[in-house]
Amino acid sequence: MGRKKDKPLLENVLIEAVAAEGNSLAHVDGKVLFVPQTVPGDVVDVQVRKMRKGYLEGYLVRLVTPSPHRLQPVCKHYGDCGGCKWQILPYPMQLEAKQQQVVDQLSRIGHLSLPGISPILGSERQYFYRNKLEYTFSSRRWVLRGEDPDSIAPADRCGLGFHVGGMFDKVLDIEFCHLQAEPSNALRNFVREYAVGHGLSFFDLREQTGLLRNMVVRTASTGEIMLTMAFGPEGIGSATAGGDDDDPIAISLRTLLPGSPAADLLDAIIKEFPQITSLNYVINSKRNDTINDLETHIWAGRDCIYEQMENLRFKIGPKSFYQTNSAQAYRLYSVVRSFALDEKQLAAGDKYVSVPEHPVVYDLYTGTGTIALFLSAMASKVVGIEYVPEAIEDAKCNAQLNSIDNTVFYAGDMKDVLNSSFIDKNGEPSIVVLDPPRAGIHPDVAEVLMAASPARIIYVSCNPASQARDLALFAPAYDILAVQPVDMFPQTHHVENVVFMARRAC
Secondary structure (H helix, E strand, C coil): CEEECCEEEEEEEECCEECHHHEEEEEECCEEEEEECCCCCCEEEEEEEEECCCEEEEEEEEEEECCCCCCCCCCCCECCECCCCCCCCCHHHHHHHHHHHHHHHHHHHCCCCCCCCCCCECCCCCCCCECEEEEEEECCCCCCCCCCHHHCCHHHCCEEEEECCCCCCCEEECCCCCCECCCHHHHHHHHHHHHHHCCCCECECCCCECCEEEEEEEECCCCCEEEEEEECCCCCCEECCCCCCCCHHHHHCCEECCCCHHHHHHHHHHHHCCCCCEEEEEECCCCCCCCCCCCEEEEEECCCEEEEECCEEEEECCCCCCCCCHHHHHHHHHHHHHHHHCHHHHCCCCCECCCCCCCEEEEECCCCCHHHHHHHHHCCEEEEEECCHHHHHHHHHHHHHCCCCCEEEEECCHHHHCCHHHHHHHCCCCEEEECCCCCCCCHHHHHHHHHHCCCEEEEEECCHHHHHHHHHHHCCCEEEEEEEEECCCCCCCCCEEEEEEEEECC
16 A cells, blocks of 8 residues: 555555445445445555545546446546546446435435335436537636646647536536537537637636637527527627626626627627527626626527427527426426326325315426426416526516416515415415425425425425435425436436425324
8 A cells, every 4th residue: 555645545446336426435444435437346546535534535546457337438538527427337327326316315314204216217318418518718728637738739728618527717628528419519619719710819717808708509309509609898899888897787788899809700600500590699797607697699590499398388598497408307397297196196095185176386496487387287377486587587488488377477585485475375385396406495495385285295306415304394294105216417426306295184
C-alpha cells in the first residue's frame, strides 16, 4: 500500500455493488469505500481522496481486472464529462440498482409500510432520449488528460459543451453527445466552428465577459426544433429599449441590430439549418445562466414548438418546462392517471375513503400543467399551482390550445398559496397529485393536505430520499397501496418514483 498526500493507495480492491450517486462500493479494513467509474466485479487500485469516520471516498487509478459485466463506454467523453456515469454498467443492472434505491430509501429513511414495489419501467431508448440540452461556451475549455496546455493553439482553447462535474468555471468541449438526436450535435459544432472562424468571443466564466454564453437545443417528438442563443451584453450591437444600463432585466429588452456579430451568427444558423422551427435569443448580463427572468426575442420562425401526447398538444417556448424524456414522460403520466382511476387498488370494502365519479383534482407543483391537462378528462375540475409565473401562463395557454375548460391555474409559493381559504374557494380535492422539486414539500403543505383529507394522494418524485421523508408525514392517515419507479434518465443514477396513497376511512 503506497501513500499520496497522506492518503493511501489501495491495491487490488474488489468492487462489490452499485452504490448511490453513480458510485460503486467495496469494503476495506471494515470501512465502506465509494469509487466512481467502476462496476461490481472489477478489481482496481484506488487512490483515497477523502477519509471519514465510517467510510472512504476514492478514485480509480488502475483497472487491474475488469468485471465480466463491464461495458466499453459508448461516448468518447466518458470520464471527463460529468454525465452518463453508468455507460459502463449494463442497462438491466442500472434498472436493478435504481429499483433497489427506491426500496432502500422508502424503507430506511421513511420507515414506511410498503406493498410490493412494481418493477421499474425502463426506457425503450437508452441513448438519444433527451428533448433538451443546454451547452455552455467557455474561453478556457477543460484541458484533457495527456494534453500539454502550453501547446494548445489559441483557436483550440475555446470550448462549447458541458460543465465538468463540480466545477462552475470548467467546460468540457464536446464533439459528439449521445443524449439528443440530430441536429443537436450538428448545430453545436456549426456554431463553434463559425464562432472560432469569425473571431467571436467565448464567455469567460471567471471574468464574466464575452459574447457567447449558452445555447439551448430543443427537439420535439413532432419533429420541430427550437434553438435559443444566450449572448453576453458586450459587442451585440443592440438597439437600446431604455432602462438602467446596470439592470439585467432592462438590458435583456434590447434587440440585436442587423449586421452585428450576433445577428450575423443567427443568420448563418438559419441558413445552414432551415429546418429550425423557432430561433430565439436572449441578452444575459447576469452572473448566472438562468433566463427565466429575462426577455427572449424571436429571430426566425415561430415563438414556440409543439409536443404531442395522445390527443393533447403542448406549446413549448424558450422558458417552458417539459419533461426531457418525452416517451418516458408519457409512461409516467399514464401511471399517475391509472392510480387516479384504478378502483381495483381500493377493493377493500369500506377501509378507504371513496372518490366521486368526477372528482376535484389538485395538481401541486404543476409546472406547465401537463399532468393537470392529462387528468382533466376524468375530473370535474383540476386546480394547478406552480411557483414560476411563466409556467402558469404556459399551462393556461395549453388548456386553451386543447379546448379544456375545467382547469384553473395559480402562480405562487406553494406554502403561501395553498391554505384553507384557497381550498374553500376552489373546492375540496378528492385527488391530489404532488410533483415537487428535489427538496420535496414544505411541512406546511403537508399540514394543509392532512386537514383537507383528500381520498388519494399521488406523489411523483425525482428524489426518493425526500419523498420518503414526506410520505412519513402522511402515514398517520394514509396507506401506501402502490409504488412505481420509472427510469427517465438511462446511463445515470437518477430515478423517478410514483407512490399511490389512499386515506383510511377511520
